[in-house]
Amino acid sequence: MLTPAGERVLSAATELFYREGLNAVGVAAVAEAAGVTKKTLYACFGSKTELTIAYLRRRHDVWWAYLEERLAAAGTPRALVVFDAYVDHPGLGSDRGCAFLNAAAELPAGHPGLDVIRRHKEAVRAKFAELLREDAPGASDPERLAEQLFLLLEGAVAHTGIDGDAHRVTLAREIAEVLMRDPREVGTR
Amino acid sequence: MLTPAGERVLSAATELFYREGLNAVGVAAVAEAAGVTKKTLYACFGSKTELTIAYLRRRHDVWWAYLEERLAAAGTPRALVVFDAYVDHPGLGSDRGCAFLNAAAELPAGHPGLDVIRRHKEAVRAKFAELLREDAPGASDPERLAEQLFLLLEGAVAHTGIDGDAHRVTLAREIAEVLMRDPREVGTR
DNA sequence: CCATGAGTATACCGAGCGGTATACCTAGGG
């Protein structure tokens, strides 16, 4: 478990790494923002690489818990809630886009943080598939629809940082809503 | 116009910036890869910021020329060619994903390179809309379909760097192919 | 009682960063 000081370091890192980027923020800046010396930071995390991993894990855990909470309270189709959770999640911020995509763009090949990122993204895609299967058991190809919703979401969040706002996520959600209606219904009504 | 040495610098930067990331590559490394002194690099580009802008512009110009070439030789629906061009373009490499999304994730707010990136992405989205309008003049909402294809493509290329290959772009292309069939046809046949 | 663990403050290390300065070389054109 993390000491109180370690918790403050991770909290400061989560804020700074997201807002400024991994390579743009030094350990000294993180330590200062946490009100802690570099020695304490290294006693808790050992290296910047470890701190980066902890940052990504924390970011996933917090967001995932929020997603599950929203899903438990939502009506069908729950897949749309995933879009909302990306925009609405409290505390983490979203104006700089997806923390995981941003990190993946910065990390060098072979960095262990990339595994955390891959697991996070795969979890999101798998969640789409799970929700679609459960909410519409008779659907023809839930895996394909899951990939479709996933790509829409990823395209939208990838542009959130560029646009400066999340309007494309809302747009992607609207498109997803249409796609989730069985296409056969459109023509036969 | 660029001197021969300047051209070599830009060529080396295009390779290194894409493969390693903007912040991970110093001007000294670019100069050495180009077989040129730092003095020459600064005589040609003035600053790393300017070199970064030139890199992004070059990347856009080369890819765009290739896209137009492919479009001129393609049959309808030409929108699918945009997906192909992202995967097939020669020389630039695509295993690290989209150079523009990667750069956007690294650049600090206010960096002039962000404008180049926004223009590039808007050009792609607008090209989708243009192609859809021309290839299927009677379509109900080409703008919406353009946004849809754009988001699919962007989601796919955003993951190309994470996955290490471009299979999601192919997947996005297949999905796009289905979406471009008028949904009313599906139910009424 | 005092040892341990968590923390502080400060200074340091070698390396690399973006960018500049000095001095020299060389081919082409007025």
Next chain:
DNA sequence: CCCTAGGTATACCGCTCGGTATACTCATGG
């Protein structure tokens, strides 16, 4: 003939990077 443009090579600047070292404080609990 010699000046200029576009190079070369090398050294330097102040700064920041990730990471370490030394020495001190202080609360807790066996």
